[in-house]
Amino acid sequence: MNQSPDARYEELIAKLRARGGRITPQRMAIVRILADAAGHPSAEEIYHQIRMRFPTTSLATVYKVIAALKEMGEVLELGFADGSSRYDGHNPHPHAHLICVRCRKIVDPRVEGLNAVPQDVARAEGYLLVGHRFDIYGVCPECRAAEAQP
Amino acid sequence: MNQSPDARYEELIAKLRARGGRITPQRMAIVRILADAAGHPSAEEIYHQIRMRFPTTSLATVYKVIAALKEMGEVLELGFADGSSRYDGHNPHPHAHLICVRCRKIVDPRVEGLNAVPQDVARAEGYLLVGHRFDIYGVCPECRAAEAQP
DNA sequence: GTGCTTGCAAACAGTTTGCAGATAG
DNA sequence: CTATCTGCAAACTGTTTGCAAGCAC
Numbered sequence: 001m002n003q004s005p006d007a008r009y010e011e012l013i014a015k016l017r018a019r020g021g022r023i024t025p026q027r028m029a030i031v032r033i034l035a036d037a038a039g040h041p042s043a044e045e046i047y048h049q050i051r052m053r054f055p056t057t058s059l060a061t062v063y064k065v066i067a068a069l070k071e072m073g074e075v076l077e078l079g080f081a082d083g084s085s086r087y088d089g090h091n092p093h094p095h096a097h098l099i100c101v102r103c104r105k106i107v108d109p110r111v112e113g114l115n116a117v118p119q120d121v122a123r124a125e126g127y128l129l130v131g132h133r134f135d136i137y138g139v140c141p142e143c144r145a146a147e148a149q150p
Numbered sequence: 151m152n153q154s155p156d157a158r159y160e161e162l163i164a165k166l167r168a169r170g171g172r173i174t175p176q177r178m179a180i181v182r183i184l185a186d187a188a189g190h191p192s193a194e195e196i197y198h199q200i201r202m203r204f205p206t207t208s209l210a211t212v213y214k215v216i217a218a219l220k221e222m223g224e225v226l227e228l229g230f231a232d233g234s235s236r237y238d239g240h241n242p243h244p245h246a247h248l249i250c251v252r253c254r255k256i257v258d259p260r261v262e263g264l265n266a267v268p269q270d271v272a273r274a275e276g277y278l279l280v281g282h283r284f285d286i287y288g289v290c291p292e293c294r295a296a297e298a299q300p
Numbered sequence: 301g302t303g304c305t306t307g308c309a310a311a312c313a314g315t316t317t318g319c320a321g322a323t324a325g
Numbered sequence: 326c327t328a329t330c331t332g333c334a335a336a337c338t339g340t341t342t343g344c345a346a347g348c349a350c
Binding site for chain 3: 326327328329330331332333334335336337338339340341342343344345346347348349350
């Protein structure tokens with residue numbers, strides 16, 4: 001999961017093809033953006049980036065390609081209460097996220113001693129574990145500095 | 151926070167009044183439902199319960215009253231990716247939730263060794279902690295039994 | 301050539317808002 | 326009496342869907 005953007009790109013394209021999917025220019029571009037992304041882009045952000053190279057690409061296509069990758073378990077969707085979503089194409093397994101409430105930046109922090117918690121809690125209550133989500137909300141260093149002298 | 155439904159009801163009404171709010175029959179009924187609720191009702195569920203007693207109450211009023219209680223920090227909103235929300239009128243502080251992906255039931259599980267994690271992670275990354283959210287997804291015992299013989 | 305994919309536009313759903321009339325204090 | 330609250334209906338917003346045309350294989 002700590003592979004290079006290029007390797008991740010090739011992997012996703014190969015998995016799409018193995019599934020019987022067709023490799024269109026739009027799909028290549030969307031997968032490229034997901035593989036290169038340092039952060040957790042939204043559909044709109046992917047859409048705007050795509051438009052630089054393929055100006056006729058539609059937002060609907062972005063959603064459809066992401067949906068296919070989600071079904072394959074290769075993209076993690078972080079859905080928010082306002083109906084918007086952000087996507088992680090690098091690490092599709094549940095992991096903690098640190099979210100700036102001011103600039104909406106999302107990073108993957110290192111978290112200790114959490115791995116067994118979901119399974120332990122589920123078992124204790126008689127549940128079959130399916131997944132989990134752990135979001136920590138805060139103000140990032142840049143936004144703290146910006147708030148200091150507004 | 152482990153008070154009786156009646157005490158919680160009185161507390162919420164008193165706080166609404168102290169804020170200069172007016173205590174209408176609709177507000178009394180909505181606060182009653184939140185204070186009595188064992189689970190985490192949705193706006194629709196509150197709306198349906200209200201209608202048994204005050205059949206002219208509108209969904210908009212339910213949302214407006216909940217919004218006022220949220221602003222006062224007395225109700226915790228759990229917003230989901232589909233745009234829907236569930237509300238906890240008992241414990242407005244962030245805490246873990248165990249959510250059945252089949253029947254959507256939400257319970258508050260006991261979780262060990264998590265208290266310091268959000269603050270530790272935020273500090274380690276230079277963030278100012280604002281809050282957090284920890285959802286564990288699973289299939290509840292009742293739904294597991296139901297799935298065994300469909 | 302076949303059938304998956306694209307792009308447009310309309311639909312969707314829970315929530316929010318504007319406003320006129322009702323009402324708590 | 327007057328400012329807040331209610332209820333209706335319309336608006337909002339990111340996402341999803343239906344369908345005809347396009348294109349990968």
